[in-house]
Amino acid sequence: MIHKNPPINSVNIINVINVIISIIAIAFLFIFLILPLAIILIEGFNSGLSIWWDSIKNEETLSALYLTLIVAVIVVPINLIFGVLVSWSLTKFKFKGRNLIITLIDLPFAISPTISGLMYVLLFGIYGWFGPLLIKYNFKIIYAIPGIILVTLFVTLPFIARELIPLMTEQGTEEELAAISLGANGWQTFWKITLPNIKLGLLCGIILCIARTIGEFGAVSVVSGHIRGATNTLPLQVEILYNEYNFSAAFAISSLFVAVAILTLIFKHIINYEYNRKKY
Amino acid sequence: MNIIVKNISKTFGTFKALDNINFELPQNQLIALLGPSGSGKTTLLRIMAGLEEPDVDVTIKTNNHHQQVSFNGINILNQPPGKRQIGFVFQHFALFRHMSVFDNIAFGLQVKPKKLRPSKDEIKKKVNELLQLIKLENMSNRYPSTLSGGQRQRVALARALAIEPQILLLDEPFGSLDAKVRTEMRRWLRNLHDALKITGILVTHDQEEALEVADTVIIMNQGKIEQIGTPNQVFHSPASEFVMRFLGEVNVFQERIMVRPHELGIHLSPDPDPVNTTNSLISARITKILTAGPFVKIELLDNNEQLIKVHMSHEEYRSSNYKPNANVYVSVSCNLQNSNSNSSYH
Numbered sequence: 001m002i003h004k005n006p007p008i009n010s011v012n013i014i015n016v017i018n019v020i021i022s023i024i025a026i027a028f029l030f031i032f033l034i035l036p037l038a039i040i041l042i043e044g045f046n047s048g049l050s051i052w053w054d055s056i057k058n059e060e061t062l063s064a065l066y067l068t069l070i071v072a073v074i075v076v077p078i079n080l081i082f083g084v085l086v087s088w089s090l091t092k093f094k095f096k097g098r099n100l101i102i103t104l105i106d107l108p109f110a111i112s113p114t115i116s117g118l119m120y121v122l123l124f125g126i127y128g129w130f131g132p133l134l135i136k137y138n139f140k141i142i143y144a145i146p147g148i149i150l151v152t153l154f155v156t157l158p159f160i161a162r163e164l165i166p167l168m169t170e171q172g173t174e175e176e177l178a179a180i181s182l183g184a185n186g187w188q189t190f191w192k193i194t195l196p197n198i199k200l201g202l203l204c205g206i207i208l209c210i211a212r213t214i215g216e217f218g219a220v221s222v223v224s225g226h227i228r229g230a231t232n233t234l235p236l237q238v239e240i241l242y243n244e245y246n247f248s249a250a251f252a253i254s255s256l257f258v259a260v261a262i263l264t265l266i267f268k269h270i271i272n273y274e275y276n277r278k279k280y
Numbered sequence: 281m282n283i284i285v286k287n288i289s290k291t292f293g294t295f296k297a298l299d300n301i302n303f304e305l306p307q308n309q310l311i312a313l314l315g316p317s318g319s320g321k322t323t324l325l326r327i328m329a330g331l332e333e334p335d336v337d338v339t340i341k342t343n344n345h346h347q348q349v350s351f352n353g354i355n356i357l358n359q360p361p362g363k364r365q366i367g368f369v370f371q372h373f374a375l376f377r378h379m380s381v382f383d384n385i386a387f388g389l390q391v392k393p394k395k396l397r398p399s400k401d402e403i404k405k406k407v408n409e410l411l412q413l414i415k416l417e418n419m420s421n422r423y424p425s426t427l428s429g430g431q432r433q434r435v436a437l438a439r440a441l442a443i444e445p446q447i448l449l450l451d452e453p454f455g456s457l458d459a460k461v462r463t464e465m466r467r468w469l470r471n472l473h474d475a476l477k478i479t480g481i482l483v484t485h486d487q488e489e490a491l492e493v494a495d496t497v498i499i500m501n502q503g504k505i506e507q508i509g510t511p512n513q514v515f516h517s518p519a520s521e522f523v524m525r526f527l528g529e530v531n532v533f534q535e536r537i538m539v540r541p542h543e544l545g546i547h548l549s550p551d552p553d554p555v556n557t558t559n560s561l562i563s564a565r566i567t568k569i570l571t572a573g574p575f576v577k578i579e580l581l582d583n584n585e586q587l588i589k590v591h592m593s594h595e596e597y598r599s600s601n602y603k604p605n606a607n608v609y610v611s612v613s614c615n616l617q618n619s620n621s622n623s624s625y626h
Binding site: 178 | 329362366376387388391392442
């Protein structure tokens with residue numbers, strides 16, 4: 001009886017398999033990426049706009065938001081300068097130990113953020129290496145804002161350098177040499193040649209760095225001390241509210257993070273699009 | 281007023297890229313640095329441009345004229361690249377990818393210190409002149425990525441010329457162009473040089489290119505200069521076996537006599553030319569005849585199974601009756617040997 005069935009077209013089988021795989025992939029993306037994001041937005045606005053607004057303008061929340069922004073304003077420019085300097089010296093010059101340094105830059109990615117925070121407690125805490133010195137000059141790092149800034153710097157250190165190093169390696173040094181042979185000094189070469197060439201990669205790195213700075217939880221949690229209205233950043237505030245069963249407020253603040261995340265992705269998309277369009 | 285290069289060496293790790301280079305040449309010539317890859321020609325060019333530092337010989341440090349790269353009698357070896365008045369054209373052009381053609385060409389003028397910088401109008405005028413020279417007037421707003429290889433090459437040249445250099449250094453200027461554009465650019469560069477009367481040094485590994493375009497050819501091998509001379513001199517009186525082999529195909533007889541394929545003749549009978557009785561004939565068998573090309577290439581094997589290559593004109597080939605597998609006799613053609621006694625390197 002089987003012989004009487006029409007032969008199965010192998011092209012059709014491949015098409016069916018393609019469709020099934022695509023559906024699985026998209027369903028996976030939807031369940032694990034888009035659905036949680038949507039739920040946060042839905043929950044955040046569930047109790048109505050006025051409650052959302054009340055949760056945001058709560059004094060402690062505003063203070064946490066303010067602290068988070070301050071940390072970002074300090075950390076991102078420092079990482080920007082460091083990232084450009086490191087990538088520049090690692091890609092435009094050849095020296096021994098270069099590859100080791102490139103590997104070391106990834107260290108913050110390889111270590112759990114909680115451990116990163118602990119490292120700084122061991123260094124700057126009251127019983128840490130520099131503890132006595134800091135007590136003597138009455139300067140607090142751990143359980144204070146400087147500590148939060150330090151650990152955030154550590155955790156976000158690789159972002160800009162990681163974007164720039166492959167880009168600058170690919171671009172090489174020929175254009176810089178051309179500029180120098182045409183009479184440009186080092187400063188002019190950097191501003192007129194190097195920087196414009198890495199502009200888009202740099203923007204990408206900055207955006208990722210901002211997103212991580214604002215969102216960092218583990219390392220900051222260890223060194224912050226959770227002092228309400230003083231050393232709580234926004235992610236810590238979300239945790240506190242959640243632990244107090246204040247779900248609507250926790251989700252309201254979370255909706256801010258989702259907004260930042262979506263903006264980040266949109267910017268990144270635009271930058272990638274620009275990069276591909278200009279092809280340089 | 282000469283170009284002088286004196287006692288220049290360069291070592292990379294343990295590799296001796298340049299081994300005590302010395303030469304002195306008159307200005308306003310187009311000079312070709314010719315050699316196989318790894319012969320040190322690009323390194324020499326980059327040292328002249330200041331993009332690479334030569335080795336410092338401590339024993340001669342006291343006398344700073346001992347080591348030189350001089351143009352117009354001024355030793356520029358200790359000057360930074362930007363002050364050497366050199367135009368450098370990079371192998372892959374190194375155009376500034378984020379700048380338009382106009383801004384690329386104007387760059388050298390725009391980075392000048394304020395006191396020396398020409399006004400905006402002057403820069404514009406100068407760039408437009410150069411655009412005219414390279415025949416890309418209507419492309420000033422284009423970006424390098426939208427240009428063809430030949431166009432990029434010309435922009436790179438205009439950019440180097442904008443600073444009015446005393447000398448133009450070109451690193452493999454035609455290396456990344458396809459064959460047809462390459463011959464056009466070769467002719468264009470030669471005409472440009474004749475019009476501008478600027479000293480030019482170009483690096484190439486293509487002997488045909490060097491012989492065709494240059495006034496003087498410097499042939500380099502393993503970090504040393506093998507020969508300096510006009511294209512005619514180096515081709516017809518090669519100073520070494522290396523030069524002889526590098527500039528074209530050669531046949532080697534008795535392990536020491538070198539003869540170019542076009543200097544050999546083929547005879548069907550062992551009846552030697554009466555004028556040329558001293559010449560010994562080699563009996564050989566034709567293995568291959570290639571007629572596609574400007575001349576006919578015939579390959580033969582002698583009694584020791586050694587390959588002999590003979591080139592002859594189509595006329596000569598048609599007037600004879602050479603067939604594959606025919607047994608023939610090979611001789612050095614008499615007129616060539618008499619008129620040009622140096623034609624082979626012994």
